[in-house]
Amino acid sequence: ETGVTQTPRHLVMGMTNKKSLKCEQHLGHNAMYWYKQSAKKPLELMFVYNFKEQTENNSVPSRFSPECPNSSHLFLHLHTLQPEDSALYLCASSQVDRGLGYTFGSGTRLTVV
Amino acid sequence: EDKVVQSPLSLVVHEGDTVTLNCSYEVTNFRSLLWYKQEKKAPTFLFMLTSSGIEKKSGRLSSILDKKELFSILNITATQTGDSAIYLCAVEDGPGGGADGLTFGKGTHLIIQP
Numbered sequence: 001e002t003g004v005t006q007t008p009r010h011l012v013m014g015m016t017n018k019k020s021l022k023c024e025q026h027l028g029h030n031a032m033y034w035y036k037q038s039a040k041k042p043l044e045l046m047f048v049y050n051f052k053e054q055t056e057n058n059s060v061p062s063r064f065s066p067e068c069p070n071s072s073h074l075f076l077h078l079h080t081l082q083p084e085d086s087a088l089y090l091c092a093s094s095q096v097d098r099g100l101g102y103t104f105g106s107g108t109r110l111t112v113v
Numbered sequence: 114e115d116k117v118v119q120s121p122l123s124l125v126v127h128e129g130d131t132v133t134l135n136c137s138y139e140v141t142n143f144r145s146l147l148w149y150k151q152e153k154k155a156p157t158f159l160f161m162l163t164s165s166g167i168e169k170k171s172g173r174l175s176s177i178l179d180k181k182e183l184f185s186i187l188n189i190t191a192t193q194t195g196d197s198a199i200y201l202c203a204v205e206d207g208p209g210g211g212a213d214g215l216t217f218g219k220g221t222h223l224i225i226q227p
Contacts, residue, residue, distance in 0.1 A: 002155055031212035042117070043156075043201070043217040050212035088154065096212050101147055101161045106154040 003027040004105035006091050012111045013081065021076040021108045023091030029103070031096050032074040034066060037088040037107070049074060050096060081112045116140055119202050119218035127226050130192050134221045136202035137184040146178055146185050147215065149201040156201055159187070189223075197225045 004025045013019050025032065034046040046060045049068040063085075065077040074091055091105040120135045138146065145163045149156035160169045162178035162185060169176050173192075178185045189196055199220040207213030 002157070004155075033212070033214050040219070042219045043203075043215075045214040045216070048212050048214050055212060090155070092215075094212065101158045102215060103158065104149075104155045109154075 002103050002105060004091055004093055004103050006089075006105035006108050008108060009106065010109045010111075012113060013078070014113055015081060015083075017081075018077070018079040020078065021089055021091075021110075023074040023076075023105055025072055025074075025091075025093040025103070025105075027093055027095075027103060029093035029095045030071050031094045032068060032071070033092045033094075033102070034074065034076055035090040035092060035104075037090060039087075043090065047076075078110075081110075083112050086110055086112045116206075116216050117202055117204050117218035119200075119221050121221060122219060123222040123224070125224045125226060126192060128192060128194060130225075131188065131190045132192060132223065134187040134189075134200050134202075134223070135184065136186070136218055138202075138204045139183060140204050140206035140216065142207055143180070144205040144207060144213070147203045147205065148176055148185075148187050149203065151199045151201055151220070152197075159200075192225045194225050194227055197223060199223070 007022045031050045036044045047066040048055050063080050067075040088107045090107045092102045094102045117138045147161050148159040160176045165180040173190045176187045199222050201220045203215035203217045
């Protein structure tokens, strides 16, 4: 266990479904992130939340909608996804300006059918 | 274009060999360079480098940063089959004072054969 917990571990959804990914960190960090990892591509930063405020949205399509109700929880709401959105979605957290690195969760393997 | 470039993309060696993995970067406001090991899902933290020329070591792994030439290397000596994994290099790029996230390379897929 890394201290960052993601659920579910695996998710299969149809293109018309609505689902949510959940991330919870138990490290007392103040920043949380969503990354997408597709085959043969680098991890791509999707969203950044710093003290619950979204500070970055890397041109992510609106079918991905993040939510950060507090500094320990992060959600990624999904709707009308495409098959090319199938990937491993990783959550990470960090303590800003402490220089202690980023801690990742185990990810949610998403398959869109 | 790629901001973080890792080489080689894949490498197969025998147990006991020494390997050197490379990472070059090009960013505007460099803050730190990080190495991660990814075996199944969660990337696990190896090193964080901020200063040039200072080697960081952890057991058989070591890493060093060259901020003038904009690259870092990760060395693994006396490799074991458990070292088989994808090694990720990432750069923290931003003005500081806030959360900036990481820019990753594609990774080096290392396979250690018995």
